[in-house]
Amino acid sequence: MAPALKTILIVDDDEGMRDTLMAILKRDYRVLSVSSAEDGLSRLRQTRVDLMLLDVRLPGIGGLELLRQVREQRDEVEVIMISAITDVETAVQAMKLGAYHYITKEFDYDALRALVRNASERQDLRNRVESLTAQVQAQDEEFVTGTSATMKAVVSLVQKVARLDSTVLITGESGTGKEMLARRIHAESDRRKGPFIAVNLAAVPSELVESTLFGHERGSFTGAVRQQLGKFELANSGTLFLDEIGDLRLELQAKLLRAIQEDEIERVGGRHPIQVDFRLVVATNADLSEAVRQGRFREDLFYRINVIPARLPALRDRKEDLGQLLDVFIRRYALRFRKVVRGIEPSAFAVLERYAWPGNIRELQNLAERMVAVCDKAEITEADLPLEVQLAALEALTADQGESVLDQAVAAFERSYLLKALEKGEWNIAATARQLRLPLSTLKHRMGRLRLTDVTRRLRDA
Numbered sequence: 001m002a003p004a005l006k007t008i009l010i011v012d013d014d015e016g017m018r019d020t021l022m023a024i025l026k027r028d029y030r031v032l033s034v035s036s037a038e039d040g041l042s043r044l045r046q047t048r049v050d051l052m053l054l055d056v057r058l059p060g061i062g063g064l065e066l067l068r069q070v071r072e073q074r075d076e077v078e079v080i081m082i083s084a085i086t087d088v089e090t091a092v093q094a095m096k097l098g099a100y101h102y103i104t105k106e107f108d109y110d111a112l113r114a115l116v117r118n119a120s121e122r123q124d125l126r127n128r129v130e131s132l133t134a135q136v137q138a139q140d141e142e143f144v145t146g147t148s149a150t151m152k153a154v155v156s157l158v159q160k161v162a163r164l165d166s167t168v169l170i171t172g173e174s175g176t177g178k179e180m181l182a183r184r185i186h187a188e189s190d191r192r193k194g195p196f197i198a199v200n201l202a203a204v205p206s207e208l209v210e211s212t213l214f215g216h217e218r219g220s221f222t223g224a225v226r227q228q229l230g231k232f233e234l235a236n237s238g239t240l241f242l243d244e245i246g247d248l249r250l251e252l253q254a255k256l257l258r259a260i261q262e263d264e265i266e267r268v269g270g271r272h273p274i275q276v277d278f279r280l281v282v283a284t285n286a287d288l289s290e291a292v293r294q295g296r297f298r299e300d301l302f303y304r305i306n307v308i309p310a311r312l313p314a315l316r317d318r319k320e321d322l323g324q325l326l327d328v329f330i331r332r333y334a335l336r337f338r339k340v341v342r343g344i345e346p347s348a349f350a351v352l353e354r355y356a357w358p359g360n361i362r363e364l365q366n367l368a369e370r371m372v373a374v375c376d377k378a379e380i381t382e383a384d385l386p387l388e389v390q391l392a393a394l395e396a397l398t399a400d401q402g403e404s405v406l407d408q409a410v411a412a413f414e415r416s417y418l419l420k421a422l423e424k425g426e427w428n429i430a431a432t433a434r435q436l437r438l439p440l441s442t443l444k445h446r447m448g449r450l451r452l453t454d455v456t457r458r459l460r461d462a
């Protein structure tokens with residue numbers, strides 16, 4: 001897809017000048033023109049504008065005041081000021097107010113073209129810096145597919161549909177990687193050079209959801225001190241990711257449906273529809289068809305977004321991927337914390353395999369960070385695992401042996417305590433027993449009961 005032409009808005013009361021500028025620029029840009037600052041501001045509210053050429057002397061609101069308002073309301077627009085005369089003071093003021101450049105009306109056509117091109121490039125550069133900054137922040141996000149059939153199927157589906165503009169509905173429990181998958185769809189689509197805008201609808205206060213999504217005009221409600229672009233406009237030429245779509249209020253569901261069907265939105269307090277060009281990816285961990293049955297989610301919207309469904313499996317259902325995920329995370333945090341940790345001992349890994357991972361990959365990643373942070377050896381051992389994970393894993397193991405939950409908790413604590421003591425005593429059982437003031441036979445007995453198998457193996461090997 002060819003990149004959309006940038007839009008230049010000319011504000012000049014001199015018709016001849018407007019025509020000249022239009023003629024010079026229309027080959028490379030979409031050019032709009034108005035004759036007053038007031039019209040300029042209203043145009044700015046209705047259409048997407050990238051660059052502006054402003055006459056300094058205008059009837060009504062003057063060029064400098066217009067510049068100030070543009071800066072205040074639309075930070076991303078680059079402005080070039082044009083004046084009939086060279087007036088150093090005005091030029092200085094214009095630059096101070098944030099104009100990209102100031103020129104007089106006796107400009108050379110090529111010089112003007114070059115100037116506009118440079119302003120446009122500066123804007124691209126700024127966008128690029130912003131998107132690179134976001135990428136650096138997300139640099140840790142190496143997407144791990146693993147070997148499970150379910151994940152392979154999801155990834156192959158994504159590869160097939162990324163380049164289509166169809167809406168993708170990602171479902172999966174919290175922390176299974178829905179946002180990450182959405183980013184991947186964007187990165188593999190023809191919109192990859194455009195922005196990826198993510199909104200978690202459950203995290204936005206309900207009274208702000210509408211203006212967050214659709215933007216608002218200045219003064220449209222108390223607190224709307226300046227015009228604000230909504231996420232739909234910010235996602236222009238890119239991808240809009242709406243997480244927790246099931247949380248959207250019914251009346252906003254209707255507005256979303258219109259945006260999808262007409263590619264048009266209306267800002268809060270706005271009087272005109274605005275064209276938008278976005279690809280939608282939505283996610284939910286709720287059962288949307290159930291929400292439809294209960295009348296909490298519009299059926300027509302459900303069908304409109306459920307074009308390509310992609311289901312991410314829970315981590316407990318793809319345990320075969322645990323090793324690969326853990327490797328990636330351990331490597332990442334070892335590098336970040338400058339630790340020597342390179343892996344995890346089999347016995348510790350076995351505990352993680354028994355654990356149910358209610359928080360899915362997010363929980364695994366946080367746990368890896370915590371384990372690497374506390375581990376000073378080459379391999380993470382059972383002693384580095386947090387007690388609650390050991391307890392939960394032990395519960396899973398002993399659930400059908402009729403032990404009470406209290407007994408399980410006591411056992412998990414005892415096991416963790418003994419492990420730490422053994423680590424400290426470098427696995428010298430006799431020394432550890434002395435340290436704990438326990439008879440050697442008691443310690444050995446408890447180690448056997450608590451399945452400290454790794455230790456038992458070491459003992460045998462010694």
Ligand SMILES: Nc1ncnc2c1ncn2[C@@H]1O[C@H](COP(=O)(O)OP(=O)(O)OP(=O)(O)O)[C@@H](O)[C@H]1O
Pocket residue numbers: 141142143144145172173174175176177178179180181243285361362365
């Ligand atoms: N396949 C993967 N490979 C590597 N890291 C992953 C993967 N999936 C998820 N993660 C990591 O797990 C964390 C949670 O992922 P993400 O935010 O995409 O989940 P989510 O399903 O959108 O969660 P929620 O429903 O809570 O918003 C992120 O930090 C992400 O980097």
